Amino acid sequence: MTRTPQTSFLGRIDGDIAGILLLAALLIVILPLGLDIFRLNMVGKYLTYAFVALGLVLCWGSAGILSLGQGIFFGIGGYCMAMFLKLEASSPEATKIQSTPGIPDFMDWNQLKELPWFWEPFHSLTFATVAVVAVPALLAFIVGLAMFKRRVGGVYFAIITQAFAAILTILIVGQQGYTGGINGITDLRTLKGWDIRTDEAKLVLYFVNAALLIGCILLCLYVRRSKLGRILVALRDKEDRVRFSGYDVASFKIFVFCFAAALSAVGGAMFTLQVGFMSPSFVGIVPSIEMVIYCAVGGRLSLLGAVYGTLLVNWAKTMLSESFPELWLFAMGALFIGVVMVFPNGLAGLYQQFIAPKLRRLTTRRTDAPVAGAPIIPPHTAAD
Amino acid sequence: MVNPTDYLLAVEGLTVSFDGFKAVNDLSFYVDSNEIHVIIGPNGAGKTTVLDLICGRTKASGGSIKFRNRELTAMKEHQIVKAGVGRKFQNPSIYDDLTVFENLEISYPRGRTVFGALAFKRDAAVRERVAEIAEMIFLADHLDQRAEYLSHGQKQWLEIGMLLIQDPELLMLDEPVAGMSVNERKKTAELLNRIIRNRSVLVIEHDMKFVEDIAHRVTVLHQGKILSEGSMERVKNDPKVVEVYLGH
Numbered sequence: 001m002t003r004t005p006q007t008s009f010l011g012r013i014d015g016d017i018a019g020i021l022l023l024a025a026l027l028i029v030i031l032p033l034g035l036d037i038f039r040l041n042m043v044g045k046y047l048t049y050a051f052v053a054l055g056l057v058l059c060w061g062s063a064g065i066l067s068l069g070q071g072i073f074f075g076i077g078g079y080c081m082a083m084f085l086k087l088e089a090s091s092p093e094a095t096k097i098q099s100t101p102g103i104p105d106f107m108d109w110n111q112l113k114e115l116p117w118f119w120e121p122f123h124s125l126t127f128a129t130v131a132v133v134a135v136p137a138l139l140a141f142i143v144g145l146a147m148f149k150r151r152v153g154g155v156y157f158a159i160i161t162q163a164f165a166a167i168l169t170i171l172i173v174g175q176q177g178y179t180g181g182i183n184g185i186t187d188l189r190t191l192k193g194w195d196i197r198t199d200e201a202k203l204v205l206y207f208v209n210a211a212l213l214i215g216c217i218l219l220c221l222y223v224r225r226s227k228l229g230r231i232l233v234a235l236r237d238k239e240d241r242v243r244f245s246g247y248d249v250a251s252f253k254i255f256v257f258c259f260a261a262a263l264s265a266v267g268g269a270m271f272t273l274q275v276g277f278m279s280p281s282f283v284g285i286v287p288s289i290e291m292v293i294y295c296a297v298g299g300r301l302s303l304l305g306a307v308y309g310t311l312l313v314n315w316a317k318t319m320l321s322e323s324f325p326e327l328w329l330f331a332m333g334a335l336f337i338g339v340v341m342v343f344p345n346g347l348a349g350l351y352q353q354f355i356a357p358k359l360r361r362l363t364t365r366r367t368d369a370p371v372a373g374a375p376i377i378p379p380h381t382a383a384d
Numbered sequence: 385m386v387n388p389t390d391y392l393l394a395v396e397g398l399t400v401s402f403d404g405f406k407a408v409n410d411l412s413f414y415v416d417s418n419e420i421h422v423i424i425g426p427n428g429a430g431k432t433t434v435l436d437l438i439c440g441r442t443k444a445s446g447g448s449i450k451f452r453n454r455e456l457t458a459m460k461e462h463q464i465v466k467a468g469v470g471r472k473f474q475n476p477s478i479y480d481d482l483t484v485f486e487n488l489e490i491s492y493p494r495g496r497t498v499f500g501a502l503a504f505k506r507d508a509a510v511r512e513r514v515a516e517i518a519e520m521i522f523l524a525d526h527l528d529q530r531a532e533y534l535s536h537g538q539k540q541w542l543e544i545g546m547l548l549i550q551d552p553e554l555l556m557l558d559e560p561v562a563g564m565s566v567n568e569r570k571k572t573a574e575l576l577n578r579i580i581r582n583r584s585v586l587v588i589e590h591d592m593k594f595v596e597d598i599a600h601r602v603t604v605l606h607q608g609k610i611l612s613e614g615s616m617e618r619v620k621n622d623p624k625v626v627e628v629y630l631g632h
């Protein structure tokens with residue numbers, strides 16, 4: 001990536017950027033033109049998971065740290081946004097039939113008499129927006145510090161993240177009065193007075209989401225192209241060599257874990273805004289594993305692959321669960337096994353192996369003959 | 385007798401036990417500035433473990449390791465590296481997925497913190513230094529090649545190069561010529577003799593011909609203890625050494 005900026009049919013732009021432009025065109029022009037607002041909103045929802053998948057590309061793909069608990073961060077991001085929206089929807093006028101007006105309805109149902117202290121700051125949109133990123137990043141920092149400084153890694157780390165996802169779900173479900181319990185935080189209406197339930201709002205939010213996603217891809221690309229990105233790849237392969245080259249390996253792992261958490265949280269917040277609620281069903285073990293599958297199907301070494309993988313798997317899920325809902329879990333399991341056993345680098349790997357060389361030959365034929373046996377660009381160095 | 389603290393590296397009473405088995409047992413030896421010090425000994429003698437202890441990979445059960453009068457046993461691995469100790473592993477340990485250039489660049493001693501690495505710029509100084517080292521380790525024509533595709537000998541050189549770019553005062557090499565062809569061995573001996581200037585080298589090696597070529601001083605290790613020490617000439621003729629090591 002850094003040493004071989006590929007010239008492509010788009011001119012003197014390197015392959016990664018060309019791929020991102022293509023995705024941007026798809027998301028910002030083609031899909032909005034081709035889909036009605038209902039379907040577009042659904043794509044918008046799928047795309048919020050792509051933030052998680054991007055984080056996994058860095059954390060799992062680059063650095064080899066598999067987290068089976070990314071739903072935690074997606075969920076917390078979503079909840080932070082939902083708390084703000086819920087407070088706005090719970091003005092004293094709107095809730096005057098409650099025994100305690102001015103607090104969210106589920107609190108009233110649970111006999112709470114006043115707003116819990118940790119809800120107070122969520123009256124402020126600025127605070128909520130900062131919290132969307134800061135709270136998950138902080139939590140990831142604490143978990144990362146505890147795990148990586150002790151050199152917990154690999155399968156152990158994956159299992160521990162899964163345990164955290166389970167714990168958080170239980171906590172949210174159990175503390176109904178503070179969290180809305182199993183139903184989550186529902187009936188969200190306006191953002192600073194702007195009704196988010198209308199079709200226009202959904203369209204605007206779709207574009208905001210798409211733009212944020214493209215921004216995050218560019219950010220990830222920057223990280224991967226920096227020396228830090230190469231250090232992550234290096235420590236995936238030979239952790240000790242990195243350590244004995246003078247790096248504090250744990251701090252790099254903590255960084256990438258926090259970064260992935262923050263990305264997931266942005267997705268979560270955008271989910272809440274577009275779908276209008278947040279519930280523990282996006283936090284636990286099953287959604288966390290599903291998110292890993294999106295990334296695996298697309299290709300864990302490829303930023304763009306992960307986005308396409310997320311879109312495709314979710315589209316398939318919707319299709320399948322509309323007709324055979326009980327089949328979906330089996331299909332997903334089969335998909336995961338298939339990906340791991342047959343094409344470990346996912347769709348992006350297949351693209352790299354079969355399509356990219358042909359494209360390259362097509363586009364370079366005129367200028368110079370293809371070099372026979374030229375080494376294929378290693379998949380991990382490309383974003384597409 | 386020189387005061388031990390004048391040595392670059394002073395290992396004293398070093399002991400480590402794995403579940404009661406003393407892999408290194410009350411070991412003391414010293415490395416001078418600009419000395420090539422070779423450790424030899426039969427398989428399982430504890431040679432690799434000694435290097436593990438010095439670089440902080442294994443924690444000592446007892447004893448002290450002083451590097452320029454700083455106690456290494458209390459320091460973290462990356463701090464030991466920053467203090468000036470570089471270590472090559474027994475099996476070539478390089479980053480297969482990165483190019484030779486990127487392998488060397490990662491070892492370049494700048495931008496070693498998270499944010500330093502994010503902001504790191506591949507400037508002229510880095511390029512020049514990488515080119516200079518690549519020249520030294522006979523890999524100047526392979527800079528853009530993925531390290532995975534190097535030959536075994538080239539991987540060994542690359543790892544030596546990754547240490548050289550750190551410019552350590554003490555370079556520790558674990559069997560640097562193992563698995564190399566005769567020609568590669570000669571080149572490696574040449575390389576070591578060239579890079580010795582302004583630094584000390586602690587080498588573990590089985591190849592006696594190679595040891596004779598490079599060693600200033602030899603320590604023979606057996607069952608975690610010193611069997612003999614001195615010049616190659618002396619060690620070679622020590623009956624104890626002949627019996628347990630050179631005899632077969």
Ligand SMILES: Nc1ncnc2c1ncn2[C@@H]1O[C@H](COP(=O)(O)OP(=O)(O)OP(=O)(O)O)[C@@H](O)[C@H]1O
Nearest residue numbers: 402403407425426427428429430431432433434474
């Ligand atoms: N982490 C460990 N836990 C338990 N035993 C260990 C550990 N590391 C080394 N040993 C044991 O300590 C002894 C010394 O091992 P070491 O690798 O230092 O030998 P060596 O001299 O480098 O041998 P070789 O020439 O085969 O490389 C061996 O018996 C080994 O099994």
Ligand SMILES: [Mg+2]
Nearest residue numbers: 431432433474
């Ligand atoms: Mg050894």
